[in-house]
Amino acid sequence: MTEPTDADxxxxxxxxxxxxxxxxxxxxxxxxxxxxxRGEELAYGYSREDDDTVHAEExxxxxxxxxxxxxxxxxxxxxxCSVRASRPLTCTQLxxxxxxxxxxxxxxxxxxxxxxxxxxxxxxxxLIVVETPTxxxxxxxxxxxxxW
Numbered sequence: 001m002t003e004p005t006d007a008d009x010x011x012x013x014x015x016x017x018x019x020x021x022x023x024x025x026x027x028x029x030x031x032x033x034x035x036x037x038r039g040e041e042l043a044y045g046y047s048r049e050d051d052d053t054v055h056a057e058e059x060x061x062x063x064x065x066x067x068x069x070x071x072x073x074x075x076x077x078x079x080x081c082s083v084r085a086s087r088p089l090t091c092t093q094l095x096x097x098x099x100x101x102x103x104x105x106x107x108x109x110x111x112x113x114x115x116x117x118x119x120x121x122x123x124x125x126x127l128i129v130v131e132t133p134t135x136x137x138x139x140x141x142x143x144x145x146x147x148w
């Protein structure tokens with residue numbers, strides 16, 4: 001597994017900050033995401049940013065519709081979803097369709113809502129996937145009420 005860089009950790013801390021803006025909703029994850037290319041933030045997103053069912057990665061990628069994201073990195077506080085009822089595409093599918101090269105996340109999705117395999121799907125498609133377990137505690141703190 002690829003080790004996170006100092007830059008990865010800094011971007012993840014920023015994503016965690018975005019997760020703290022999520023409107024509270026019982027039993028739902030508070031997730032922050034940032035899309036970065038060439039060391040520059042292209043867009044951010046967070047859960048429920050503009051409606052109760054929008055996911056963080058979906059929100060960030062939606063702001064970049066029409067942009068060439070080949071080679072970009074998505075920083076997300078939680079493993080991208082691979083099962084979803086509220087939208088036709090999962091966050092994993094959106095990331096793959098966008099041409100993203102790397103995904104950096106802090107913690108896997110716990111199986112209390114769905115059994116997620118976003119990491120496996122991304123790796124199988126050839127993306128570089130980096131876990132930042134040193135930031136997992138901060139993600140748990142941003143998600144009180146989730147049974148980790």
